[in-house]
Amino acid sequence: MPESFASLYPAHLSTLCERADHALAIGGFDSLLIAAGSPLRKFLDDQDYPFTVSPHFKHWLPLTDAPGSWIIYTPGGKPKLVFVQPRDYWHVVPQAPSGYWVEHFDIIIVRSAADALTELSGGKRAVIAPIEAMPDANNPPAVIDYLHWHRSYKTPYELALMREASRIGACAHRAAEQAFRAGKSELEIHLAYLAAARQIDAELPYASIVALNEHGAVLHYTHFDRTPPKQSRSFLIDAGASAAGYASDITRTYASPQAAEFQALINSVENAQQGFAATVLAGQSYPDLHIHAHHVLAGVLREHGFIRMSAESAVESGVSSAFFPHGLGHPIGLQVHDVAGFQQSESGGSIARPDGHPYLRMTRVLEPGMVVTIEPGLYFIDMLLADLRDKPVSRDIDWARVDAFRQYGGIRIEDDVVCTEGGPENLTRDAFALVE
Incomplete structure (x- = not known):
């Protein structure tokens, strides 16, 4: 590839952390939780539509196949990834995270989306997630407006x-x-x-x-x-x-x-x-x-x-x-x-x-x-x-x-x-x- 993603990624992540710090301060929140999302079930069927990861999730890391996973960010701390790697013989199980970005995250591997929820931090949380991932997700407009505005400017x-x-x-x-x-x-x-x-x-x-x-x-x-x-x-x-x-x-x-x-x-x-x-x-x-x-x-x-x-x-x-x-x-x-x-x-x-x-x-x-x-x-x-x-x-x-x-x-x-x-x-x- 013509450019080194590894060399550019740390500054990108630093920029996202700074933006998150400002957004959380505006909204009065302690931490930011971002869901990868989950596949949607077809109506009256036992099959799912193809999984599409949340854009907020893939903004932080190049991980597009991580259903049920979460990112946790608290200002001043290292971002965390709660990664769902199910025990499953019906489907291909997502491989454990690897690559140029993993050293920048604390990674916790769990076996189900339900287990992932138990790893989420408490306090006053800004939760960006569909209702299927967390029924009480607040998706605070002040936080999302700020993050969306600054997402216009690409790193x-x-x-x-x-x-x-x-x-x-x-x-x-x-x-x-x-x-x-x-x-x-x-x-x-x-x-x-x-x-x-x-x-x-x-x-x-x-x-x-x-x-x-x-x-x-x-x-x-x-x-x-x-x-x-x-x-x-x-x-x-x-x-x-x-x-x-x-x-x-x-x-x-x-x-x-x-x-x-x-x-x-x-x-x-x-x-x-x-x-x-x-x-x-x-x-x-x-x-x-x-x-x-x-x-x-x-x-x-x-x-x-x-x-x-x-x-x-x-x-x-x-x-x-x-x-x-x-x-x-x-x-x-x-x-x-x-x-x-x-x-x-x-x-x-x-x-x-x-x-x-x-x-x-x-x-x-x-x-x-x-x-x-x-x-x-x-x-x-x-x-x-x-x-x-x-x-x-x-x-x-x-x-x-x-x-x-x-x-x-x-x-x-x-x-x-x-x-x-x-x-x-x-x-x-x-x-x-x-x-x-």
């Missing part, structure tokens, strides 16, 4: 893990593109992606979107046709990878060699996307960048002959929103749609979305250490286009050209970008360059 250790997640994702995206070029089905492309990432579906940070042709118009398409189409005209893939619980989120759109006009539209969207990524700078309002993206993409629609109105008119009338109906992006890190995207301060509060843009997932001003996605798109969505046809602005839309592009579905280009003290660091582009 060097976290950025190293996100670079690794981006590298894995870029490798897998290349394999998926090759499968598309070879005429494979959506399911076959998805399997090629998993094989290259060396991760199963449950390990990916989110369900992959693998969309051929018209399916690219479904923003969260996760169906996976088993049979290849007669002609693969276009391919949109939105898929990420994980590294010790940190996510990458990457989207690319491809055209077949016969779809030259669609490729030209992809190129224009990508050029616009790179311009937006270049403005991930300290002090940049993310909502303002989102509105700017609407104006630029409206210009792309005009340039390619879909609309005859000005870019300003397209944005004001809502025409741009019919072709670009989602937000420009979101915070990313321990969660794909990471926390505190709307938060007003470390004390909580919320910053409203701009009017007319209900799906924007971030309203804060960018600051060094934040990581956001930049994912503009243009789509040909039947439902939204039908709404446009009934409006007066319909006369300024070339419907024959729009209809000709419905067979391609849509375009989305997405990178994960770090806001720094200087210029932005594009984790995704750097990862693809490394793969090349």
Whole structure:
């Protein structure tokens, strides 16, 4: 790996301890308890859904398979890990903790989640846990608001893990593109992606979107046709990878060699996307960048002959929103749609979305250490286009050209970008360059 996680981890842990000290002082608590969580049982069944560890738990250590376990932190003391290693011959038992981080924790191994509860400290505790792990978990808002706010600012250790997640994702995206070029089905492309990432579906940070042709118009398409189409005209893939619980989120759109006009539209969207990524700078309002993206993409629609109105008119009338109906992006890190995207301060509060843009997932001003996605798109969505046809602005839309592009579905280009003290660091582009 290009960076030493072992060398970066101690400073990361020290930062988390300092943040916890402040959060506990604000809330008036003596200690912080964080549950890893437990698998959720399927309704009327004796099987569980795949286990997903709490983001608060994996923030402290690179341990994603520890159901029933707990972290205990008391200011001034060494963090403790109560690790559940059940006596079980039905399932693979989690191995005893090892690696670069274990020396920084006092580790207690127990045999059940119930045993773990007996090891938890007393006093006035701030407990971050689902109700399934501890029915009386308080999840104090003052503590969580503070921790969420500061989780926006990634440590060097976290950025190293996100670079690794981006590298894995870029490798897998290349394999998926090759499968598309070879005429494979959506399911076959998805399997090629998993094989290259060396991760199963449950390990990916989110369900992959693998969309051929018209399916690219479904923003969260996760169906996976088993049979290849007669002609693969276009391919949109939105898929990420994980590294010790940190996510990458990457989207690319491809055209077949016969779809030259669609490729030209992809190129224009990508050029616009790179311009937006270049403005991930300290002090940049993310909502303002989102509105700017609407104006630029409206210009792309005009340039390619879909609309005859000005870019300003397209944005004001809502025409741009019919072709670009989602937000420009979101915070990313321990969660794909990471926390505190709307938060007003470390004390909580919320910053409203701009009017007319209900799906924007971030309203804060960018600051060094934040990581956001930049994912503009243009789509040909039947439902939204039908709404446009009934409006007066319909006369300024070339419907024959729009209809000709419905067979391609849509375009989305997405990178994960770090806001720094200087210029932005594009984790995704750097990862693809490394793969090349």
